[in-house]
Amino acid sequence: MLTRQSSVFFLTTFLIVLTFTLYCVFDVPYLATKVSPALPVVASILFALVISSLLKTTLTDPGIIPRPSNREAIEYDRQAQTLEPESGNRNANTPRQKVVNINGQAVKLKFCFTCRLYRPPRSSHCSICDNCVLNFDHHCPWVGNCIGLRNYRYFYFFITTVAILDIFIGVCSALHLGLLTTEKGTFIEALKHTPVSAAIFLITFFSIWSVAGLSGFHTYLIATSQTTNEDIKGTFNSKLRPHVKNPYSTGNCCKNIWRALCGPEMPSLLDRRGVIQSDIMVSVDAETFSRLSTQPKSPSPEPPEDPRMSLDREQISTDPPDEDIEVGDTECLPRNPFPAIPTPHCGTDSNGVKSHNYQENDDIEANRNTTISMQVIDPNTT
Known part of the structure; x- marks a missing residue:
């Protein structure tokens, strides 16, 4: 369900595809011959998981609450x-x-x-999407959608697989440069032979910190059964509000993780x-x-009595x-x-x-x- 920030989503997709394409063109031919032909297979599987989870996050209804009749x-x-x-x-x-x-x-x-x-508990109104969303976590411009009850697990899977793919491609690029340095005698000669590999390594090195950090942060949120919105506001912060307990947590981090990632998916209300x-x-x-x-x-005539009214x-x-x-x-x-x-x-x-x-x-x-x-x-x- 793309919002008005759909251009950022296409930029995200373009950057992921570009990095993977450069890796396939400049690193894979050498590594498949010198190291193992399994490396491009593993990279392709990770890339497919990243793209599929990105599309699932973007195109899934996050849990929009229909407006009244x-x-x-x-x-x-x-x-x-x-x-x-x-x-x-x-x-x-x-x-x-x-x-x-x-x-x-x-x-x-x-x-x-x-x-x-x-609004039901944990729901909030997104000013960008202009809708109330169940279990509203945040609005992510990189995927062009809100993150809520129905697409949170796909978002978590997306950022986790992106972090793994970044690490894998970065290590492969560094390995390529290292083997070439051994063959050519100096790092400068290896850099002249494949400068794109160095660029790929730098791109993945800097993106790893942000994506891996985001994945770790959401792992903490899932284990404690919180949302980004609740964590920012300190809703269940024991130091700020010692008398407030989290009513949504099972008290066991493993159960919280299982419920968030493997529990039944709620059908769309739309x-x-x-x-x-x-x-x-x-x-x-x-x-x-x-x-x-x-x-x-x-x-006007009196309407019939309704127990709800x-x-x-x-x-x-x-x-x-x-x-x-x-x-x-x-x-x-x-x-x-x-x-x-x-x-x-x-x-x-x-x-x-x-x-x-x-x-x-x-x-x-x-x-x-x-x-x-x-x-x-x-x-x-x-």
Whole structure:
């Protein structure tokens, strides 16, 4: 799932292919004859693993959380735009977060005003991809994708195989230069004979430190069951927060590693027939919108009672932690408890949240993954 940084992904692929090609052209012919014909075979296998894991990391859905349905989004926007008559501030009853209990640890579910939903535990909104991602680790520009719940193992496999391939090619280039130095008598003569091998060695030498270091860092994160995002914030740092325990760790590093790398893969939450679309703006002429905004509003019938919508606002914001909520259980997340449809309104809030303009009883079919910002004419008036 390439993002707007797809050019960096192609640059990454180009650098990997270029380094391997130079190795095959300038080092392999000599080493296959003088050392062993198995060297190019091993290098080819490593190269295939690197490219396949890179493509898997880039093209796999990282765990994008679908945005609310159209009517849910309308109501969340109405709640966010409701003003107190006296103070002019936002509605104080609008729930900004909810607390759940995970393995005895209180965890906050924060409301995302961009996606208009409550984010499950460990989820975060990526400003580059403009989506909330399950188990958000970080956004990696080198692979052109977010790293989250569904593609983290492929990312780890990618950086690990890149580090191994770098070490292998670097050692082979150094071996080539060393054998030529023995044959030619001096290192300068060997360098004149194959300067590209020296360039390959320098490239791999400097890249090894960054890639191998990154692989080691993520090995530590996997063993302790943390994400990069949590490690940077110090969420479970025992020195900064000695009273906070990591509710996602099994307490055994081997079990944590097995669960992260070999556990079952969660299916994508996205509709396989749909795509993540950009915001859509639909406009109407000023005369029509003025007529819609000023015409008297007829009372709407009371909607049928829904057990999911029986909570009032104070109850949502003050309920004790739900003991039966599991990690990532989106079915337990609060849904829209207020079924009323907002009146027409347009504008942009102070924090950049878009206001939506809809008419009552508009039955708009929208892709579940589409964010729509529009002014809509009631079909009965057209």
